[in-house]
Amino acid sequence: MTPPSSATPRHWLMKSEPEECSIDDALAAPGATVPWTGVRNYQARNFxxxxxxxxxxxxxYHSSCAEPGIVGIARVASGTRADPTQFDPASPYHDPKSPPDAPRWLLLDVQALRKTRLLGLPELRQHPELADLRVLQKGSRLSITPVDLPHWERIMALLDTQA
DNA sequence: GCCAACGTTGGC
DNA sequence: GCCAACGTTGGC
Incomplete structure (x- = not known):
């Protein structure tokens, strides 16, 4: 029996600035799980x-750093809930326009599974079969993007090789 | 630090 | 609904 498409495993790439939350930070968190706070883009929120x-x-994925690229594997560990930082005036993610009774911004928990070798942007670009990967597109700024299964599998294989 | 690309805002 | 101005992202 074929499972419904809603049960099909999906794959994502999530950007984090290592100065905010690196893969090491995530692995060191309780349960290796961190709330993915600070998403302030509607497309990423909708994902x-x-x-x-x-x-x-x-x-x-580590972004805005000396060596941007894939640095680890994680899993989605919860459904969405309101991101509390949107209501915190002291937070850089504060959004005074978000109605408390209808929070604009969501987060979910991400559980880090393991650190990998750095699979950096230049190396990713060397592989034509990965050319459609969203994070390789010019001007790509989305912090959360879907990853097609063939791309995921290719990247898993690359992570098992030497740079 | 630079700057291209992008998303959002707000005047009209 | 258009679009210019602005702020942000993020690689380099």
Whole structure:
């Protein structure tokens, strides 16, 4: 019997600035699980709300740093809930326009599974079969992007090789 | 630090 | 609904 498409495993790439939350930070957190706070983009929010399911595979990506690239494997560990930082005036993620009775911004928990070798942007670009990967597109700024299964599998294989 | 690309805001 | 101005992202 074929499972419904809603049960199909999905895969994602999630960007994190290592100065905010590195793969080491995530692995060191209780249960290696961190609330993915600070998403302030509607498309990324909608991926969390409408697309991501507990157990989905996540490529943990370091951005805005000396060596941007994939640095670990994680999984989606919860459904969405309101991101509390949107209501915190002291937070850089504060959003005074978000109605408390209808929170604009969501987060979900991400559980780090393991650190990998750095699979950096230049190396990713060397592989033509990965050319469609969203994070390789010019001007790609989305902090959460879906990853097609063939891309996921290719990246898993690359992570098992030397750079 | 630079700057291209992008998303959001707000005047009209 | 258009679009210019602005702020942010993120690689380099």
């Amino acid at each position: 969390m709300r409408d697309g991501m399911q507990v157990g989905d595979g996540v490529l943990f």
